[in-house]
């Protein structure tokens with residue numbers, strides 16, 4: 632099977648080209664063709680001499696990730712089911728918004744964490760995604776929407792909130808982020824990339840030291856250790872005090888906030904007391920809160936909080952000066968909402984678990 636080129640840094644491409652054409656600018660030309668122009672055929676990399684293009688095309692593919700299916704919701708959201716070279720499937724979501732568009736990327740196939748409200752958790756971890764497989768998600772979606780060689784028409788945000796815990800696939804995720812940000816490639820600002828974690832505390836500390844790093848979001852879901860231990864078992868390893876201490880110590884840039892994602896589960900974490908505890912927990916952190924109305928799934932024992940309760944929760948936080956937003960679930964009918972990727976329907980689950 633031919634290896635993929637997407638996912639290699641310019642240095643790695645330089646190394647790959649060394650024996651064929653050692654001119655240092657060849658790697659930059661190839662990188663630009665792959666990432667900025669998003670060519671789909673290596674022969675279209677017309678900056679490169681024809682024999683080099685042909686040699687590369689004989690030995691490599693651009694990406695070995697394929698679009699297996701696309702589901703379009705009435706609000707414009709598109710859910711992509713993608714097939715990896717070993718047959719494993721993952722999902723990504725395109726979310727058009729008024730001023731910019733967002734692509735939600737997966738970082739693992741399945742997930743080893745067992746968050747109780749999440750459908751992906753039911754898959755367990757199939758495997759980590761390689762950097763090229765993370766980059767390919769955005770690459771395939773942009774090509775599907777705009778076609779190769781065409782620039783996105785509007786601003787683009789990337790959120791690492793799809794399948795998987797990004798900080799448990801640290802090296803590949805950071806490499807993909809550096810590739811996205813490369814000025815010769817997609818040239819996406821690091822401030823337009825958001826990484827959401829369930830709370831892998833040592834890796835949050837490590838992320839803080841990276842010269843290029845995304846914005847940080849924490850999936851919180853509970854305000855006591857007792858409840859969070861149940862809803863998000865990772866809390867037993869790194870409880871709320873440790874997680875929030877890492878957030879407090881996180882060096883924020885100008886105009887940077889840590890986002891706290893709070894999925895609202897009726898009668899479980901959506902009371903006024905929860906809101907008040909959350910205010911106390913977030914003291915000393917430049918925080919904003921995204922309240923996420925839960926998108927019910929028949930397989931899971933949770934219900935969506937009533938609108939009035941969600942509004943009250945927001946009101947209490949706002950009154951305490953915490954910017955709080957209600958994130959309306961997008962693409963509900965195609966199961967594209969946060970934490971619900973993959974396996975929203977039983978047949979999807981079967982498909983995802985069965986390499987083809």
Ligand code: SF4
Nearest residue numbers: 742744746749752795
């Ligand atoms: S919510 Fe995120 S971290 Fe938790 S199981 Fe689902 S994919 Fe994994």
